[in-house]
Each structure stands twice: as structure tokens, then as C-alpha cells.
Amino acid sequence: MDYLALLATAVPVAVVVALLCFTLISLAAILRAHRGDVVAVLRALPGVVAAMLRRKP
Template identity: 65%
Template sequence: MQPTELMVCTQHAPPIGGAFVVPAPPLPLVPHALKPEILMEAIALLATAVPLALVVALLCATVVCLAAICRAHRTDVVAVVQALPDLALALLRRRRP
């Protein structure tokens, strides 16, 4: 087998199917994920995905709460609704020093 111009590697690799294996080029000093254009794409993706995930989570929580209220006994629902102002006051008192 004759050497060709494509054989630029310094190591002699065994031929595979009649062709020499050329080693991969060295990795760049700046990783792929740290390049500015990749970071901007990641930030844009997060700016889209995070609000969308929050909206979906809010809708799911609303459906779960509505289903729980619909399945609950009427006296349970009334008791919970009557307890909400007291719960809100307790949470507000706890936040204030």
C-alpha cells in the first residue's frame, strides 16, 4: 500500500478496510457549550420553556383542585372555603416580623 497525501497522522494505525484511520483533531480550548452563540440559544430556549412549563403546571394544578372540589362533599367544601380567610391571615402574620 502506497502512502498518500491524506495520511497526515503521525501514528501508524492499522488499516481498516484498506484505509488508514486518521485521529480526531484536538479539542478546542473553549468548550462547545461556552461559546456565546450557544449560550444565547440556551437562554432563548429557557426563556420560552420556563414560562410555558409554569403555565402548564398552573393549569394542571387548577384542574386537580377543581376535580377535588367537585368530588368533595358539600360540607367539606363549605368548611374549607370558610377557613381560607383565617389561613390567609395566619400566613400574612407569619411573614411579618
């Protein structure tokens, strides 16, 4: 097996595993947080996204 084929297999698998881990950690954090904190963060998201889009070069 050459290196290119190994990379073509390993990189997508690593990305999927990383996304799965990120999702599980995020869900655990949301479930452990107080309800008021989660609501405050969700209400602030549109403002954060708008600020990031304005800052984009």
C-alpha cells in the same frame, strides 16, 4: 438557537402547563368533595390567610 432563547421559551410554557394541571386537579378535588367539606374549607380560608400574614417576617 442558543440556550438563553430556549430557556426563555421553555420556562413560561412549563409554568403555564403546571398552573393548568394544578387548576384541573383542584377543580376535580372540589367537585368530588362533599358540599359540607368544601363550605368548611372556604369558611376557614380567611383565618388561614390571616395567620400566614401574621407569621410573615
